[in-house]
Amino acid sequence: MNDDFKKIVEFRLGHIREQIEDCFDIIEEGKELFDDKRYIRKGSKDCLETIGEAVNAISKAYKKKEGIKEEGLFLPDYLSGLDVEWDKIKGLRNFGSHEYYKVDYDMFWNLMDNRIPELESELDKVCSSSGELIIDVFYKKPKMKQGSSPIKRFCGSLNTKGKKPCKNPVGCSIKGH
Numbered sequence: 001m002n003d004d005f006k007k008i009v010e011f012r013l014g015h016i017r018e019q020i021e022d023c024f025d026i027i028e029e030g031k032e033l034f035d036d037k038r039y040i041r042k043g044s045k046d047c048l049e050t051i052g053e054a055v056n057a058i059s060k061a062y063k064k065k066e067g068i069k070e071e072g073l074f075l076p077d078y079l080s081g082l083d084v085e086w087d088k089i090k091g092l093r094n095f096g097s098h099e100y101y102k103v104d105y106d107m108f109w110n111l112m113d114n115r116i117p118e119l120e121s122e123l124d125k126v127c128s129s130s131g132e133l134i135i136d137v138f139y140k141k142p143k144m145k146q147g148s149s150p151i152k153r154f155c156g157s158l159n160t161k162g163k164k165p166c167k168n169p170v171g172c173s174i175k176g177h
Contacts, residue, residue: 012054014131019047023112041105052093082122
């Protein structure tokens with residue numbers, strides 16, 4: 001069962017990672033093009049909705065695995081422990097799908113420009129760019145020395161272009177990090 005759940009989580013995290021990259025591509029095109037082209041605005045909506053749907057799918061699989069009958073969003077500790085407002089991500093998906101006529105695309109732009117880099121930085125703590133978990137959370141963990149961590153951490157500062165968070169490990173050689 002753990003292997004099946006792990007596959008589901010990695011599959012959905014891979015979808016989230018793909019959508020994050022698509023958000024970065026939209027931002028890179030610029031706000032003027034975003035405002036001018038409806039298909040680009042709708043693409044941003046799709047990206048954010050897909051991220052929310054992937055979060056919801058992980059929650060459903062986790063609830064099934066753990067036998068949780070309650071309503072609401074439930075995620076494994078290694079995801080719920082990240083500094084991410086998962087419930088708001090899921091809520092945005094529901095809002096975009098069901099209240100589509102109320103969508104404020106400037107809000108979507110701001111989310112992609114400001115919050116998506118934060119989401120990527122948090123996900124860097126637990127999975128690769130393809131969604132593969134980089135921590136072993138499904139099997140018995142070996143005892144760790146005090147102060148050590150199995151989680152690969154990144155500095156998370158913006159790179160020199162100011163677009164995406166730095167991918168260098170903490171203590172990276174970039175001046176000011």
